[in-house]
Amino acid sequence: MFGYKIGLLLVLIVLFPLMPSIFADPILLDFDKTEYHTGDNMIITGHISNYKMPIIAMSLFDPEGDILSANNLIINSNGTFSKAFSLDSPFYDKSGQYTVKLNYGKIVQNEFFTIVGNTSEPEIAIPESIIPEIISINTDKNQYYDQNFITITGSVNTIDSPTVLIGVHDPYGTPIGFYFGEINSSLQFSTKFLVKSGVNFKVDGTYQVKAHYGESEKTINFEFSKKLDTVEPEIKTPEIKTPEIKTPEIKTPEIKTPEIKTPEIKTPEIKTSEKNINSVDYQPQIKKYDNLSVEDIELGKLLNQINLDCDHSRFIDTISYNDGMGPALYRLCKFDQSLSFFNDSLSKDPNNVEIITSKGSVLGKMGRTLESISYYDTALNIDPNFIPAINNKANALANMKKYDESISLYNKALEKNPSYDTARKNLQLVLQESSLENKVIFTEYASTSTDVSSNIVSSKDTMTEKLQTENNLKTQTKNPTNIFEELSLVFSSLGSLFGFQN
Numbered sequence: 205m206f207g208y209k210i211g212l213l214l215v216l217i218v219l220f221p222l223m224p225s226i227f228a229d230p231i232l233l234d235f236d237k238t239e240y241h242t243g244d245n246m247i248i249t250g251h252i253s254n255y256k257m258p259i260i261a262m263s264l265f266d267p268e269g270d271i272l273s274a275n276n277l278i279i280n281s282n283g284t285f286s287k288a289f290s291l292d293s294p295f296y297d298k299s300g301q302y303t304v305k306l307n308y309g310k311i312v313q314n315e316f317f318t319i320v321g322n323t324s325e326p327e328i329a330i331p332e333s334i335i336p337e338i339i340s341i342n343t344d345k346n347q348y349y350d351q352n353f354i355t356i357t358g359s360v361n362t363i364d365s366p367t368v369l370i371g372v373h374d375p376y377g378t379p380i381g382f383y384f385g386e387i388n389s390s391l392q393f394s395t396k397f398l399v400k401s402g403v404n405f406k407v408d409g410t411y412q413v414k415a416h417y418g419e420s421e422k423t424i425n426f427e428f429s430k431k432l433d434t435v436e437p438e439i440k441t442p443e444i445k446t447p448e449i450k451t452p453e454i455k456t457p458e459i460k461t462p463e464i465k466t467p468e469i470k471t472p473e474i475k476t477s478e479k480n481i482n483s484v485d486y487q488p489q490i491k492k493y494d495n496l497s498v499e500d501i502e503l504g505k506l507l508n509q510i511n512l513d514c515d516h517s518r519f520i521d522t523i524s525y526n527d528g529m530g531p532a533l534y535r536l537c538k539f540d541q542s543l544s545f546f547n548d549s550l551s552k553d554p555n556n557v558e559i560i561t562s563k564g565s566v567l568g569k570m571g572r573t574l575e576s577i578s579y580y581d582t583a584l585n586i587d588p589n590f591i592p593a594i595n596n597k598a599n600a601l602a603n604m605k606k607y608d609e610s611i612s613l614y615n616k617a618l619e620k621n622p623s624y625d626t627a628r629k630n631l632q633l634v635l636q637e638s639s640l641e642n643k644v645i646f647t648e649y650a651s652t653s654t655d656v657s658s659n660i661v662s663s664k665d666t667m668t669e670k671l672q673t674e675n676n677l678k679t680q681t682k683n684p685t686n687i688f689e690e691l692s693l694v695f696s697s698l699g700s701l702f703g704f705q706n
Contacts, residue, residue, distance in 0.1 A: 230254060231306050233315045240319050242296050246289045252308065255283040259398070261307040262287060263541075267300030270548075271533075271541045273366050274384045276397065278353075290389040291319065295366050336364035337420035339391075341413065347427045350401035354426070357394040360387060360417055368393045369416045369532055375409035382532060385415070401430045519599035519630045521565040522592035524558035531562065539569045557583040561593045564600075573600050591617050595627045602630070607638035 236247040252260070258279050264272040272295050279285045296302075299321040306313045341358035348354055356370055368385040381404055385393035399405050405428050413424045514537035523531060530545035546563040553559065564579030580597035583590055598613035614631035617624055 230311050231260075231308060231313050233304065233306070233313075235317050238318075240291055240296075240317060242291055242293050242319060244291050246291055246317070247286065248289070248304065249286040250284065250306075252279060252283040252285075255279065255281075257309060260285060263305045263307075264289070265303040265305065266295075267298050267302060269303075270544050272296075272302075273386045275386060276383070276395070278396065292363075292389050334362045335420075336360060336362050336418035338368065338415050338417045338422040341415045341422045341424050343413065343424060343426045345426065347429065348399050349429055349432055350399060350405075352399045353396055354399060355394060355396045356383075356385065356413060356415075357392065358385065358415060358422070360391050360393065363387055363391065364418050365529070367529075369529070370395055371414045371416070373412045373414065374405075375407060375411065377412075380404045380411075382536065399428065405430075515569070517569065517599075518633060519602055520626050521568065521596045521599055522626055523562040523565050524592070530559075534562070534566060534569075537569075539566050542566050543570070555586055557587045557590045557593065560586075561590065561596060564593070565596055568596070568600055568603075573603060576600050589620060591620055591624060591627070594620075595624070595630065598627070598634075599630060602634045602637075605641075607634055607641075610634055611638070 230253050232251045232253070234249050236249075237244070240246055248262075250260075260277050260279055261274070262277055263274045266272055273289075275287060277285045277287055296319055299319055301316050301318050304315045304317065306315070337360065339359045339361055341356065344355040344357070345352075358368065360368065366387055368387065370383045370385055371379050372381050372383070373379050381397065383395040383397060385395040387393045405411075408429050409427070410425050411428055413426070415422050523534060530542050530549060533539075533542035533545065543563065543566045546559055546566060549559045550556070550563065560579050560583040564576040564583070567573075567579065568576035577597055577600050580593045580600070583593040584597070587593075594613050594617045598610040598617070601607075601610040601613065611631065611634055614627050614634065617627040618631070621627075
């Protein structure tokens with residue numbers, strides 16, 4: 205009996221170390237220390253048990269849930285990856301548990317590390333006169349091809365926020381992606397991403413990188429080609445030597461080698477429907493705004509018309525682009541993170557109708573429709589003529605199937621600005637949905653009772669009124685009043701671009 209127990213114990217000892225692997229996380233993450241202090245360097249290493257894609261997204265959050273950095277990490281072919289962080293002040297001054305959020309395909313996993321309080325924290329003097337700006341920006345190559353990695357690096361003069369927003373634009377000026385470059389203790393930043401021909405890089409030509417930090421912007425260009433450049437071998441014409449004939453009386457006639465003219469090959473002119481950024485007619489003017497820190501106004505208005513795959517909303521909201529990181533995260537469908545930035549902005553400027561309206565839109569995207577309407581009402585109490593709040597509130601009511609109220613608000617927005625294309629498209633969609641619903645109600649009444657003629661008349665009257673509104677809508681002027689709305693009309697039919705969000 206004693207021998208049996210010893211044998212059973214040995215079996216359990218052998219099997220016990222194997223049991224955790226049954227319940228192991230799909231992503232194994234390891235920190236180089238158990239605890240950290242502000243100012244320490246932290247190295248995170250990881251391993252993917254089921255390797256499928258070469259990139260994993262990693263985000264860091266402080267104990268209060270505010271985002272500190274967002275990174276795309278390259279995974280080695282053996283499934284391993286690593287990242288070093290400088291836990292510098294003031295971003296890592298708080299003591300407590302920090303969160304590392306990992307996104308890999310459909311896998312979302314959270315890991316944690318702890319920063320303990322320092323016994324003596326040195327006083328950091330931040331010169332008030334320094335305005336945060338980008339000092340330099342570079343690419344690791346001047347020419348890229350399909351399946352190349354692009355590395356963008358640069359430097360800033362001071363730390364104002366933990367990351368630099370980097371946008372990449374195609375030869376026609378259309379943005380193809382936004383990336384974040386994390387700033388280290390040496391005031392250097394970098395980001396890296398993959399070139400995929402036909403996906404994020406669709407045409408050959410000169411691409412532009414725009415880096416935004418604070419109120420500053422720096423740009424740099426690089427070339428992209430779908431195929432490697434091939435050098436054609438030089439064709440040499442063989443030299444023809446005429447044999448010399450020596451005769452005392454007969455002069456040898458001079459033989460001239462006929463000149464061979466290479467036919468001139470003209471490259472056919474390729475015309476596209478887009479405007480060429482190198483042409484004389486296309487000279488966009490970059491306007492400077494004191495509170496513009498993410499993108500210029502022209503790009504903001506253009507992006508507001510683009511529907512992305514990550515947002516499945518039927519109606520188009522209008523948000524403002526003067527609030528730093530909030531709209532950028534909104535475009536990436538990172539609504540919870542975007543909400544944190546809008547909350548921070550409202551704490552500094554609580555009566556800003558643009559930020560109030562943008563926060564209402566974020567709440568609507570998160571399914572908190574009644575809360576979003578309350579923020580739209582707050583904005584309209586401050587400024588009753590603020591059209592984006594009117595349009596967005598109409599969208600929220602339409603999502604609740606309160607069609608009559610939403611139609612009234614769309615018409616109100618179009619009365620204030622007949623060229624407001626966003627409200628016009630939303631109104632047309634609501635008219636279609638409400639008309640379809642009224643047809644279903646009419647059929648049900650007709651088949652169940654003959655004593656509801658008054659209801660049928662009311663339904664017909666409602667449909668007549670809505671059809672009349674739709675006809676009036678079609679006869680309204682549709683000429684854009686400025687270049688911004690013209691850009692919106694041109695790009696409003698685009699399907700999806702990488703890294704953006706309505």
